[in-house]
């Protein structure tokens with residue numbers, strides 16, 4: 339059964355989409371079956387994975403308002419083996435309003451994803467830069483939230499609000515939700531500021547922090563305009579190395595938890 343990870347931070351431009359695209363592609367490269375879910379009306383994960391978002395007739399929007407099934411809008415990547423995409427485009431911006439008043443509207447995405455969860459090892463959800471109904475839908479669907487933090491002066495701003503939202507969702511909508519961890523993005527080894535941000539966040543935020551730090555790398559910024567993830571665009575770049583390492587850590591965490599779970603089950607079984 340897939341581990342479902344929502345990539346969220348209401349702050350704009352911190353590297354959510356870059357992480358969603360490249361973590362998905364690097365997990366797929368390691369032979370994991372991956373579904374990338376784009377719940378951002380900007381549709382940047384969709385286009386960054388090589389899909390022409392403006393030509394799509396069926397997207398996650400039509401699925402969420404009940405005009406098509408998940409199967410109707412699911413796209414199998416033809417450039418990345420093991421990767422499927424649930425695409426979005428600007429139409430999704432309308433969902434926010436259209437879902438008002440609909441029963442269980444926080445669980446619409448979950449209801450669809452639950453049906454295909456067993457087909458994947460990882461489901462990665464890219465969230466928009468807001469704490470909107472769409473982000474809440476991602477958090478009710480997910481097992482964990484991965485928070486990218488940009489190495490810049492205002493890094494901590496808004497984090498308290500994000501943590502508060504996650505704990506509210508956990509309390510009211512999805513009791514099993516956990517924080518996957520924090521990953522630093524756009525780290526610039528040439529500046530003291532990047533280092534200070536990392537130290538400062540580590541001191542102030544009592545969360546799991548990934549050992550992998552994603553460097554600032556121009557190849558990561560170029561890749562989306564070619565519709566390619568970094569491991570295909572420039573396999574030897576520092577950006578590709580970074581996201582490969584992150585994928586490795588995510589797999590390690592997942593496996594460690596899995597073995598803990600099975601060990602626990604075994605102990606319970608022996609006690610019977």
Ligand SMILES: Nc1ncnc2c1ncn2[C@@H]1O[C@H](COP(=O)(O)OP(=O)(O)OP(=O)(O)O)[C@@H](O)[C@H]1O
Pocket residue numbers: 349350351352353354355356357378380382465466467523524525552553554555556558559560577
């Ligand atoms: N490690 C990096 N090195 C260089 N450029 C990067 C890196 N990560 C992201 N970028 C660039 O920074 C910009 C913002 O990144 P991205 O779109 O991933 O952020 P986001 O959090 O998804 O933004 P939004 O909040 O608008 O959805 C993009 O132009 C992207 O190409």
Ligand SMILES: [Mg+2]
Pocket residue numbers: 354355356378380382465466
């Ligand atoms: Mg984005």
